[in-house]
Every structure is written in structure tokens, then in C-alpha cells.
Amino acid sequence: MVKKLSLLIALSLSGLRIWAQENPISYTVSLNNAVHHEAQISLVIPKPPQDSFVVKMARSSPGRYATHEFGKNIYDVLAYQADGKQLKIKQIEGDAFQISGHQGSVKITYTLFGNRVDGTYAGIDHRHAHLNIPASFMFVPALQERPIDLKILLPNKQWQVYTQLPVDSGVYKAKNLQYFMDSPIEISSATVKSFDVLNKEGSAQKIKIVYHGTAADSTLQDLTLKTKKIVKEAEAVFGELPQFDFKEYTFLIDVLPSNASDGMEHRNSTVIPQQAANLESSISDVLSTISHEFFHAWNVERIRPKTLEPFNFEKANMSDELWFAEGFTQYYGELLQARAGVTSIDDFLNNQGYFLNSVLNSPGANRYSPLEISRRAVFVDAGVAIDPNNNHNIYSSYYLYGNIIALALDLSLQSQFNLSLDDYMKLLWQKHGKTEIPYTIADLQQTLASLTSDDFAKTFFTNYIYGIQKPNYRALMAKAGYDLNRTKPFAAYVGNLRLNPENGKLKLLSPALFNTPIYDAGIEAGDYILSADSTNFSKTEDFEAYLKTKKPGEQITLTYERDGKVKNTLLTLTYNPTLGLNAYEKLGIELTPEIIAFREKWLKSKSTE
Ligand SMILES: [Zn+2]
Structure with a gap:
């Protein structure tokens, strides 16, 4: 059933708790130049600090763990006082402006440019305006507790506003800056689907799917049905849905070929941009993101690490807990899809096998703990720099690292205590989520101790x-009846090489990975691999064919060229460490009743519907 937004707004208002409205900062957005990716934005600040104050752009965004220079995309910053007199502005930093000499309220106006639709930036064009708040709105650091009013002047009759913010007489409201910054906005002509989820006491909360992009109605119905299954599986893990602030949770889904695929969690909504022509070709990717992001409604939005509180908009918060906040969410994102029957058990196990291989063979995960790896998020989470880094040797995704820790804990709880990871998540929800008391790693350990x-x-x-x-x-x-083993147990290995034929030679493109024969032999990206023993290589296949004739443990003399000089080095071949998971039944190993029962308890649907 498609519902008109106006009706949904009317419904949502009934649950609207009116926030104190003392001296709200009032923003207005106009989109008359959307075709050229610009928005005109103004903010009126009643009773600003008397002598002088600063207005600036954020440098970080909730759910993103690295810094971003959002200030680069605003310009033509002007300031006026209430009588229309233009005020002097002193630019004190690239993205910070000092206002002084004012009397009464101050109005700031500026232009925002945005041409990237993802979970972090702003994307404005003829089809829509997709606004992540920290990337779009200047703020006054000294007035972060002021309530916020937002008016959006729609450029045409087709577009509407979709956001988790409550609306009253055309004005969107946030209780303070933190809340506003966490409330992304999609402005377009979208389709809205919804369903209700009843809590234990029988009162309903609404889950809305706002879809902007091309899709047949039958595909949207399919998406809604599968989303509901995922929502019910997530609810079953914790025993209940969170109390959403206005009894609503909104998936803001945007599918366009020019988008960057992403997912960004927020308190009562999530942004899911997908790079695709239509929903038909991308529904499994969208559902995978839905599963991950909805789990965040508990894990990170309410079961919240202390290190992310309060969120700092001027620099990225460093967190030791992303292996849990993101990694456990990654695990459940996968698991809940399988439990809901949205993906197959085989898909789930294939992905777990892939994650195990990536992490267990990652130099970074073998050198650093999940805690230390989490700290690197401030550099890697869409952090962009032009100088190369050594991440291939010192970093490993905290999503995957945390996922395999969740996997180990889940299987350990089941085999040693006849519990499951669901029991642990439920307990954390009671202690830290419902209460919204931010946790530390010590709290995570203590909660596990109380369970085990x-x-x-x-x-x-x-x-x-x-x-x-x-x-x-x-x-x-x-x-659970799965065999984790080397996929090429007898193959010889020199390292994970990406080679490119160039003028009859093989150029090494990939950096050498720590603890591999090629690394130990002193070979690095940019070197040309010429021959080994007396076999010459001009194509990648030559090298692969040569390796097939060798055994782990054998020594070879590798000839390579660097700076025009030919050199020889001795290296010892090792085993190929690539790992994979195989179900016992596929290997001809019998499934015992214990294994069948274990698997069933782990993977079967927990939803009561
Ligand atoms: Zn996430």
C-alpha cells in the first residue's frame, strides 16, 4: 500500500512531543539552482552572543569516523543584522567566520555546492537534494543547545521532504544541534511504503521505506516484505524494538546510477544510497544494507560507545570499540538476512569464509588488536589523502575483524554455555541500550562475565x-559441521601479487605484504619480475605456470629489475594460505544429530511471525 506523505506526517504529529522553543536558530533552504548543484541557505540567530561569535562548517559527521573538510563547498558567506545592515565578517579559518559589531539578531546567508549522493556529503541536482546535515549546514559552536527550526522552499510541486525530523506547520524541528546533525534529509518525489510493528504491550511503531529511483511497484512491495522479515529478526535478537522518538523509523533509500553506494545509520532513520539503474538490479545490495543499518538502531545508536559521546563536529572522535559497534553489526547484518530467508545459508557461510580468510591472512590483523585497528578508522573511513599509506600491512577492516570475533563468540557461547550471541546482545541492550548509558570495553567484558x-x-x-x-x-x-581449510593446500606461494605485463616484462603493481616470501626477499611494487631460475616471464600466466611446477619449501632464484639494473634474490616458497569454508556434507562427512541441532539453533529464524 502506498501512503501519501501528508497522511504520514499527520500521523506522526500525534506523537510529537513539543520541544522547548526558546530562541531557535531558524534555517531556510532554497533550491532554485539545483540543476547546477547549488542550494541557498540562510540561518537566523536570535540573541547571538553579544560581542562576537563564530559560525562554521563541521569537519565530521555522525556514523563516519574520519574528518572531512565540508567547508570547501560553501561560499558567498554574508551576515546581516535585523535592520538589514550588512555586518563585517572575519574569516578566521578556512571554514570558520567570526561575526562582530551586531545588534539584535543576525542572519547568515551562504551558498552550498553538493554533487555526491552518499551517506556523508550533499548531492543536489535536477532530480533531488540529498542533504547530510554536517555537509550542508553552518552552525554556531557556542549555541549548540539551541533548538533548530528548518524550512525548505520546494522548487516544484512534485518534490517533498523526507526526514526523521518531526514537522509542525511546514517547519522541521530539532531539539539541538546534535539531533539536527543526525537527521539527514531527502528532497525529491519519492514513493513511501510502510508497515507497523507492534511492541509487547500492543502499541504500534511505524517503519517507513522512502524510495527515490526507478522501481516497479511489485519490486517495492517485495523490498517492503523482505525488510519486514529482517526487522522482525532484528527485533527477536533484542526482544523488542527501540522506542523510536516519534514512533517512526525511516529508511531513506536512493537508487541512481550516479550515486555512491553507502549506508549511514542515524537514530530514527538510515540513508541508503545505491549506485544502480533501478531497484530490480540492486535489491539484494539494498537489503544487505538495510539489514546492517537497522541493527545499528540498537548497536551504536543506543548501545553506544562512550568514545562517540558527545559527537565532536570539529574533529573525528577516536573510538576503541568499532570492532564491536561496526563488526558485530556486520555479523548480524549477514546473519539476520539468512535467518529471514532473504539470503541462503550457503551465502551466509560463503561470506563468513571470505571474511575469515581476509582477516586471518591480513598482515594488519596479525600485528594489531581489534582495539588498535578501530583507532585507525579516523584515517580510513572515507578519509582521503593524496600520499600513499601502508594500510595493506598495518590495517585490517574493523568490520570484518569484528565480524569474525562475533562469529567466534557466538559459536563459543553456544558450544560452551548453551547460550548464543543473541543472549549477550539482549543483556547489553538491557544494561546500556534501553538506559542509553554509553559503554566502555570494560563494560562489554563485565557483561560477558555476568553471562558466562x-x-x-x-x-x-x-x-x-x-x-x-x-x-x-x-x-x-x-x-556446526563446517570445515575451515586451505583452498589450495599443495600450491606454492610467493605472496599476493598483482602483476602487469609491460614491454615483455612483468611489473609488480601491488605493494608487498608483510610476512610473505616476496616481502622477505626485498621486492616491492614498481619492480619488474623477469625470470626465476631459467624461466622467463612476459605474461602473468607464465609466472603462474612456473609456480605450479614448484612446491612449498623449495628455494628459487628470482631475477628482477629495479632502476634499470638487473638483480637476483633467493626466496623460499611457502604454502598458499588462502582459506575457505566447506559444509561437511559437501565433503562427504556425515552430519551427526549434534551438528544438525547446533546448526539449527544458530541459523534458524527467531522471529515469531
Ligand atoms: Zn555500520
Whole structure:
């Protein structure tokens, strides 16, 4: 059923708690030059600080863990006082402006340019305006507690406004800057679907799907149905939905070929931009993002690490807990789709096998703990720089690292305590989520101890969270009847090489990975691999064919060229470490009743519907 937005707004208003409206900062957005990616934005500040004050752009955005120079895309900043007199502005930093000499309220006007639709930036064009708030709106750091009013002047009759912010007589409201910054806005002509989820006491909350892009109505219905299944599986993990602020949660989905695929969680909504021609070709990607982002409504939005509170808009918060906030969410994003029947169990296990291989063979994860890797998010989470880095040797995704920790904990809880990770998440929800008391890693350990034992929790955290040891995944996966093993057990290996033929030689494009034969032999990206022993290489296939004739443990003399000089180096071939998961039944190993029961408990639907 398609509902008109006006009706949904009318419904949402009934639950609107009116925030104190003392001296709100009033923003107005006009989109008359949307075709050239510009918006005109003004903010009126009643009773500003008397002598002088600063208005600036943010440098970070909720849910993004690196800094971004949003100030680069605003210009023509002007200031006026209430009688229309233009005020002097002193630009004190690239993105900060000082206003002084004013009397009464002050109005600031500026132009915003935005041409990237994702979860972080602003995208404005003839089709829509997709505004992430920190990328779009200047703010007054000294007045962060002021309520905010927002008016959007629509450039045509087709466009409407979609956001988690409540609206009253055409004015969108946020109780303070933190709330405003967390409330992205899509302005377009979108389609809205919705369904209700009842809580234990029988009162309903509304889940809305706002879809902008090309899609047949039947595909949108399919999306809505599958989203509901995922929502019910997520609810089953925690035992209840969060209390959304206005009894509504909104998926803001945008599917266009020019988008950047992304997903960004917020308190009562999520932004899901997808790079695709239509929903038909991208529905599985969109559902995968839906599953991940909706789990964030608990894990990170309400079960919140202390390190992200309060969110700092002037520089990125460093967090030790992203292996949990993002990694456990990654795990459940995958698991809930499988439990809901949206993906197959095979897909789930294939992905887990891929994640295990990526992390267990990542130099970064073998050198640094999940805690240390989480801290690097301030550089890697869409952080852009022009100088190269050594991330291939010192970094490993905290999404995947955290995912395989969640996997190990889930299987350990089930095999040692007849519990599951759901029990742990439920307990964390009661202690830190419902109460919204931000947690530390010590809290995570203590909660695990209260569910299991002091010893178990201490060993787990010491070894795998503070330390760099890895759980015995082969033994853990065996409990569920899956074999974790090398996919090429007899193949010789020199390292993970990306080679490109160039003038009859092979150029090494990929940086050498720590702890591989090629690294130990001193070979690095940019070198030309010429021959080994007496075999010459001019194509990648030549090199691969040569390696197939060799065995792990053999020594070879590799000839390479650097700066026009030919050199020889001796290297010892190792085993190819690539790992994969295989179901016992595919290997001809019998499934015992214990294994079948274990699998069932782990993977079956937990939803009561
Ligand atoms: Zn996430």
C-alpha cells in the first residue's frame, strides 16, 4: 500500500512531543539552482552572543569516523543584522567566520555546492537534494543547545521532504544541534511504503521505506516484505524494538546510477544510497544494507560507545570499540538476512569464509588488536589523502575483524554455555541500550562475565580484543559441521601479487605484504619480475605456470629489475594460505544429530511471525 506523505506526517504529529522553543536558530533552504548543484541557505540567530561569535562548517559527521573538510563547498558567506545592515565578517579559518559589531539578531546567508549522493556529503541536482546535515549546514559552536527550526522552499510541486525530523506547520524541528546533525534529509518525489510493528504491550511503531529511483511497484512491495522479515529478526535478537522518538523509523533509500553506494545509520532513520539503474538490479545490495543499518538502531545508536559521546563536529572522535559497534553489526547484518530467508545459508557461510580468510591472512590483523585497528578508522573511513599509506600491512577492516570475533563468540557461547550471541546482545541492550548509558570495553567484558564466567570473559578479551591471538576457528566451525581449510593446500606461494605485463616484462603493481616470501626477499611494487631460475616471464600466466611446477619449501632464484639494473634474490616458497569454508556434507562427512541441532539453533529464524 502506498501512503501519501501528508497522511504520514499527520500521523506522526500525534506523537510529537513539543520541544522547548526558546530562541531557535531558524534555517531556510532554497533550491532554485539545483540543476547546477547549488542550494541557498540562510540561518537566523536570535540573541547571538553579544560581542562576537563564530559560525562554521563541521569537519565530521555522525556514523563516519574520519574528518572531512565540508567547508570547501560553501561560499558567498554574508551576515546581516535585523535592520538589514550588512555586518563585517572575519574569516578566521578556512571554514570558520567570526561575526562582530551586531545588534539584535543576525542572519547568515551562504551558498552550498553538493554533487555526491552518499551517506556523508550533499548531492543536489535536477532530480533531488540529498542533504547530510554536517555537509550542508553552518552552525554556531557556542549555541549548540539551541533548538533548530528548518524550512525548505520546494522548487516544484512534485518534490517533498523526507526526514526523521518531526514537522509542525511546514517547519522541521530539532531539539539541538546534535539531533539536527543526525537527521539527514531527502528532497525529491519519492514513493513511501510502510508497515507497523507492534511492541509487547500492543502499541504500534511505524517503519517507513522512502524510495527515490526507478522501481516497479511489485519490486517495492517485495523490498517492503523482505525488510519486514529482517526487522522482525532484528527485533527477536533484542526482544523488542527501540522506542523510536516519534514512533517512526525511516529508511531513506536512493537508487541512481550516479550515486555512491553507502549506508549511514542515524537514530530514527538510515540513508541508503545505491549506485544502480533501478531497484530490480540492486535489491539484494539494498537489503544487505538495510539489514546492517537497522541493527545499528540498537548497536551504536543506543548501545553506544562512550568514545562517540558527545559527537565532536570539529574533529573525528577516536573510538576503541568499532570492532564491536561496526563488526558485530556486520555479523548480524549477514546473519539476520539468512535467518529471514532473504539470503541462503550457503551465502551466509560463503561470506563468513571470505571474511575469515581476509582477516586471518591480513598482515594488519596479525600485528594489531581489534582495539588498535578501530583507532585507525579516523584515517580510513572515507578519509582521503593524496600520499600513499601502508594500510595493506598495518590495517585490517574493523568490520570484518569484528565480524569474525562475533562469529567466534557466538559459536563459543553456544558450544560452551548453551547460550548464543543473541543472549549477550539482549543483556547489553538491557544494561546500556534501553538506559542509553554509553559503554566502555570494560563494560562489554563485565557483561560477558555476568553471562558466562569471569574466567571466560577475561580470557576472551585479553586474547582477542586487547591482544592479537585468534580463536581456533577450525574447531569452532567444526561444531556446526563446517570445515575451515586451505583452498589450495599443495600450491606454492610467493605472496599476493598483482602483476602487469609491460614491454615483455612483468611489473609488480601491488605493494608487498608483510610476512610473505616476496616481502622477505626485498621486492616491492614498481619492480619488474623477469625470470626465476631459467624461466622467463612476459605474461602473468607464465609466472603462474612456473609456480605450479614448484612446491612449498623449495628455494628459487628470482631475477628482477629495479632502476634499470638487473638483480637476483633467493626466496623460499611457502604454502598458499588462502582459506575457505566447506559444509561437511559437501565433503562427504556425515552430519551427526549434534551438528544438525547446533546448526539449527544458530541459523534458524527467531522471529515469531
Ligand atoms: Zn555500520
